[in-house]
Structure formats: C-alpha cells, structure tokens
Amino acid sequence: MTEIDDIALSVADPEAAARFYSGLLRRRPLEANADHAVFVLSPGRTLSLWRGGEGLxxxxxxxxxxxxxxxxxxxxxxxxxxxxxxxxxxxxxxxxxxxxxxxxxxxxxxxxxx
Incomplete structure (x- = not known):
C-alpha cells in the first residue's frame, strides 16, 4: 500500500493562501475552492490548506x-x-x-x- 504524507494547514482564507503558496512553490494547486486547496509537493506528498477556526x-x-x-x-x-x-x-x-x-x-x- 502506498502511504501519502499529507501536510494539512489551517488557514483563514484558502483561496488567498493558495495564491500565496502558488507563488512560493511555483506551481498551481491540484484543487482549490473556498474551503480548501491542495498542492502536490512530490509523489505521495501533498500540502492541504483547510479553512480553519480562529484560535488554532x-x-x-x-x-x-x-x-x-x-x-x-x-x-x-x-x-x-x-x-x-x-x-x-x-x-x-x-x-x-x-x-x-x-x-x-x-x-x-x-x-x-x-
């Protein structure tokens, strides 16, 4: 079985965070919407940006x-x-x-x- 290393971050605005990370990572998200965005960092490793609550x-x-x-x-x-x-x-x-x-x-x- 292939294991996926998913890094999940809580963000206030996933769309804004996706624009920020697109610039840093020099790649577009695999998926992006108002609630989350996902970037593939390498095979089997992703960065997920999830709309989170305050105080996290x-x-x-x-x-x-x-x-x-x-x-x-x-x-x-x-x-x-x-x-x-x-x-x-x-x-x-x-x-x-x-x-x-x-x-x-x-x-x-x-x-x-x-």
Missing amino acids: SPAQVDFPLAASAAVDELHIDWWDRGSRIVLPPADDDGGRSFLARDPDGNRLRVYAAA
Whole structure:
C-alpha cells in the first residue's frame, strides 16, 4: 500500500493562501475552492490548506533541500515574493536553515542538513 504524507494547514482564507503558496512553490494547486486547496509537493506528498477556526495554533512545515547554497537561493526568492522572513539563513549544528511565516502565521522552515 502506498502511504501519502499529507501536510494539512489551517488557514483563514484558502483561496488567498493558495495564491500565496502558488507563488512560493511555483506551481498551481491540484484543487482549490473556498474551503480548501491542495498542492502536490512530490509523489505521495501533498500540502492541504483547510479553512480553519480562529484560535488554532500555527503549524510548521519543513522544506528539506540538498545543499546550503539552495537554502540561500530560496531565501532570496521567497523574500522577493513577499514572504515574511522570521529568521534569515544561518548555520547551526544541524546544517543551514531559515524560517518564514505564511499569512496565517504557519511556520515554514527551509533547511539543508550538514
């Protein structure tokens, strides 16, 4: 049986969130309407944006990359696309990473392991 890794985020406005993620991910959603949107990130891995209630805690989505240079390149790209950068690229014991937030406060961690 094939297992699907579905990342589900709660958002206030799925259509607005879909436009935001379309820019960051450089792809259109597989499905989008007023209640939810779905992006295919890779075979068997999806990102679902669901209309959620107020007061829900923000989630975190990790975006692993192959190299530290790719982290820096994506940081510049996301900055140019209007992403809110919380922590700029930095090295730590685990590798190189940066942290951004989507319009709903969900954390987006981009990293390359050392």
